[in-house]
Amino acid sequence: MLEGVNSTQSQRPTLAVVGPTGLVGQAVLEILSTRVDAWEDVRLLGSDKDAGRRLLVGAEEVEVEALDSESFYGVDVVIFATPPEVSAKWVPFATAAGSLVVDTSEAFRDDPEVPLVVPEVNARAIDNRPRGIVAMPCGPAIIMLPVLATLHEHWNLTHVTATSLQAVTGAGRVGAERLFAEVGALTGNPRVGQMPGDVRRYVADLPDDSPFPAPIVSNVVPWIGRHSGRGWASEETDIKHELRHVLQLPNLKVAVTCVQIPIVTTHMSTLHVSFDKKVTPSDARRAITEGANGAIVMPDEEGVDWPTPVDAIGTDPVWVGRVRQVENNPHTLDFIVCGDNIRKGAALNALQLAEMLIGVGPYAVREDDGAPTAH
Structure with a gap:
């Protein structure tokens, strides 16, 4: 486990997906079932109108929780599959709770303290993330x-x-x-x-x-x-x-x-x-x-x-x-x-970044090879 995440050494980390009912959020959940089993728990966080819905995560149904300021405690990595105004409002709550953030929107793309990462191209850029946020380019x-x-x-x-x-x-x-x-x-x-x-x-x-x-x-x-x-x-x-x-x-x-x-x-x-x-x-x-x-x-x-x-x-x-x-x-x-x-241009890239943040997946930079450390 990378230094700074919320899970203890004996546990696999917890992932949260914000916006799981949107197009990108749904694709994240679909792709999760095809990825390495890296997560102890996957939590789904959405708007009040989506709270209570049950969505498939792999073979398990998970209930969507209403997003609030306390939602991120105990979460290691959060994927925001949300519009930029939603990300701008809620990402600070996630980082304040000690979570690492992968944001799929444009909200932080121009922030010099937020790396812009495509795993196949510049995986090592994930090392420098003083705000605890990793951003992605647009789909094209x-x-x-x-x-x-x-x-x-x-x-x-x-x-x-x-x-x-x-x-x-x-x-x-x-x-x-x-x-x-x-x-x-x-x-x-x-x-x-x-x-x-x-x-x-x-x-x-x-x-x-x-x-x-x-x-x-x-x-x-x-x-x-x-x-x-x-x-x-x-x-x-x-x-x-x-x-x-x-x-x-x-x-x-x-x-x-x-x-x-x-x-x-x-x-x-x-x-x-x-x-x-x-x-x-x-x-x-x-x-x-x-x-x-x-x-x-x-x-x-x-x-x-x-x-x-x-x-x-x-x-x-x-x-x-x-x-x-x-x-x-x-x-x-x-x-x-x-x-x-939706997949390659957003959801897959986000999941690859989330895996990199916990040191797994084909693009992760290992600690003995100059791996990134959590904030």
Whole structure:
């Protein structure tokens, strides 16, 4: 047991999941049953309206407890699968109680005292966590980073241009519900989308509380997030910052365009990447395949076998395909990455970090090899 956690030496640690009824929280519970049996107890903490619900954790039903200021005593690690405003309110109570925190939201991503960690890329960054909190990049960045890190290790990245095609669940359950509602509004009208304004007319009677700035059904929306200045959306500037931060490449040239697409789950990104060394597609495929990055490369040399969201959904790897040499440029490759944004882009990363905090799992840094110590 790492120094500073709440459990005694004779016990395995206790994990708490805050927000277990949300999309990410539910995925955390599903994935728990497939992970190493590292936890003595798993507690579920939720809102008053969720208190009393019973959810499966492995083969056992666990009752959701109402979250309050006393909830975290005796808990070693807490995963917050919550919106940023919930994390910002309740994480201080958890750290005050001596718990280590893994937060899946954006609440602490920009805090210089909170490490931003993707286990396959920068596991050792977890060592420096003076506030007792570990944060994660956003889902699209988590899906890109393991592959980019492997390629950088071999050929030294100089430039990344990405188009991030994002599923509606990037906005949470409300994003999925909005897509379902708009699909319902078009039901029985399969030819909608051929005349100016017809899609907007069909969805006009829906509530005006959509998380998207335009209709999402039969459409793509080239904007995700808030305005962050000079024509950039916040999701684009966040991904740029997170790629540089996790790769420890502050001067990396990055340009990102984020596009909302009408699928429920799984993000796909097209990547145009340059290096300061010559690289071939076959060497890149081999490096990604052999790297400890959780990625699977589709054998797409003939351009006929590549990943799509409907194939990647519900799986844990990052899927890579369409690896191509840019014409007349031996330093540059184009390829795609695809991954389940709820699992790989959030829940799995959170559980890997929680395991690292107690010194277990394939990415844990052992104490005899410079392991992190708890706060």
